[in-house]
Amino acid sequence: MARFEIPEGVVAVEDYEPVARERLSREAWGYYSGGAADETTLRWNREAFARLQLRSRALPEIAGGGTQLRLFGQDFTHPILVAPTAHHRLADPAGELATLVGAGGARAGMVLSTEADVTLEEIAAAARTPLWFQLYIQHDRGFTLDLARRAEAAGYGALVVTVDAPVFGMRNTEQRAGYKPPKLSEHANLAGLHTSYFAYAELGESLMFGGFMDVAARWADIERLRAVTKLPLILKGIMCAADAERAIGAGADGIIVSNHGGRVLDTLPASIEALPGVAKAVGSRVPVLMDGGIRRGTDVLKALALGASAVLVGRPVLYGLAVAGPAGVAHVLHLLRCELEIAMVMTGCSRLTDIGPQVFWEDQ
Numbered sequence: 001m002a003r004f005e006i007p008e009g010v011v012a013v014e015d016y017e018p019v020a021r022e023r024l025s026r027e028a029w030g031y032y033s034g035g036a037a038d039e040t041t042l043r044w045n046r047e048a049f050a051r052l053q054l055r056s057r058a059l060p061e062i063a064g065g066g067t068q069l070r071l072f073g074q075d076f077t078h079p080i081l082v083a084p085t086a087h088h089r090l091a092d093p094a095g096e097l098a099t100l101v102g103a104g105g106a107r108a109g110m111v112l113s114t115e116a117d118v119t120l121e122e123i124a125a126a127a128r129t130p131l132w133f134q135l136y137i138q139h140d141r142g143f144t145l146d147l148a149r150r151a152e153a154a155g156y157g158a159l160v161v162t163v164d165a166p167v168f169g170m171r172n173t174e175q176r177a178g179y180k181p182p183k184l185s186e187h188a189n190l191a192g193l194h195t196s197y198f199a200y201a202e203l204g205e206s207l208m209f210g211g212f213m214d215v216a217a218r219w220a221d222i223e224r225l226r227a228v229t230k231l232p233l234i235l236k237g238i239m240c241a242a243d244a245e246r247a248i249g250a251g252a253d254g255i256i257v258s259n260h261g262g263r264v265l266d267t268l269p270a271s272i273e274a275l276p277g278v279a280k281a282v283g284s285r286v287p288v289l290m291d292g293g294i295r296r297g298t299d300v301l302k303a304l305a306l307g308a309s310a311v312l313v314g315r316p317v318l319y320g321l322a323v324a325g326p327a328g329v330a331h332v333l334h335l336l337r338c339e340l341e342i343a344m345v346m347t348g349c350s351r352l353t354d355i356g357p358q359v360f361w362e363d364q
């Protein structure tokens with residue numbers, strides 16, 4: 001079958017998963033699909049959506065509706081964005097350039113990972129769709145600030161600073177599959193990074209506290225970033241009201257409720273379960289987004305009903321890319337958008353701002 005063809009019978013986002021598994025190497029599959037430890041949170045991210053029941057409305061009179069929204073001064077056709085995920089060349093030889101074409105085809109915003117296989121400048125030059133840059137705060141702080149400046153100069157619309165991964169999770173599936181990540185300084189966007197900051201503890205000493213955490217990212221880094229960039233700062237990986245408060249205090253313009261797709265600390269709750277508490281604490285001060293387990297348009301509707309302005313999608317985009325390149329990415333995003341529109345009609349919502357707690361069965 002031709003590389004860009006969508007296989008027969010692939011009609012829903014989750015249909016991509018088994019086909020992607022066949023097409024990817026064992027190592028890449030382990031890296032993309034795996035979560036932390038026993039993958040409990042990874043499972044909960046899906047299961048929690050299934051537990052939320054919807055309420056349909058008969059004969060909705062909602063002609064003239066739509067899914068458009070404005071976020072951080074940018075216009076989006078719909079609220080489904082590509083989440084930042086690393087190493088797209090494992091799925092497609094053109095890497096993130098192929099993903100970008102697919103996102104553009106589906107009119108979806110995209111967040112490029114710090115650990116992309118293509119430079120942020122190359123991606124920005126090719127972009128025809130809203131583009132944000134995901135920033136990992138490196139131990140080399142000078143390099144990190146330069147990376148933020150590079151993203152601003154290249155025309156990115158926001159910086160998404162990931163705050164939930166100060167250490168690597170115990171990703172056992174990935175380890176069992178024999179996946180070996182490239183060295184940090186070998187990443188396309190990290191050439192010239194000083195990695196001598198890593199302190200290796202002697203055997204028998206505490207590993208994390210034997211130097212590693214002395215140089216890990218902290219709240220003061222957010223305040224420094226705030227001072228060096230005019231771009232909106234969105235903190236990704238907030239799971240509780242206290243951290244949301246702290247994020248706003250440090251100057252964040254937006255928050256993404258996320259448990260990193262269940263990849264860092266296992267047995268954290270599902271993102272959709274953490275969302276209401278964060279959304280309530282934040283109120284209307286800054287937009288709240290969420291990711292983790294979105295596989296259906298009804299999941300998008302539920303996230304919006306619980307306080308998210310938009311959602312991000314991680315693994316399904318990688319699976320679409322692995323199966324059918326840019327066409328697969330566009331198809332995955334398009335399916336979610338179609339399903340969202342159907343769910344909106346069925347629950348009587350003509351615009352995103354109409355979506356609220358009334359879409360749930362419990363609210364009667």
Ligand SMILES: Cc1cc2nc3c(=O)[nH]c(=O)nc-3n(C[C@H](O)[C@H](O)[C@H](O)COP(=O)(O)O)c2cc1C
Binds near residue numbers: 259263292294316
């Ligand atoms: C293979 C893979 C790589 C990822 N790389 C990054 C990354 O570089 N930066 C980041 O902030 N999040 C990263 N994430 C987390 C995603 O941005 C997102 O939070 C998660 O995938 C959402 O869950 P989902 O896969 O169920 O949609 C990665 C996730 C996966 C699956």
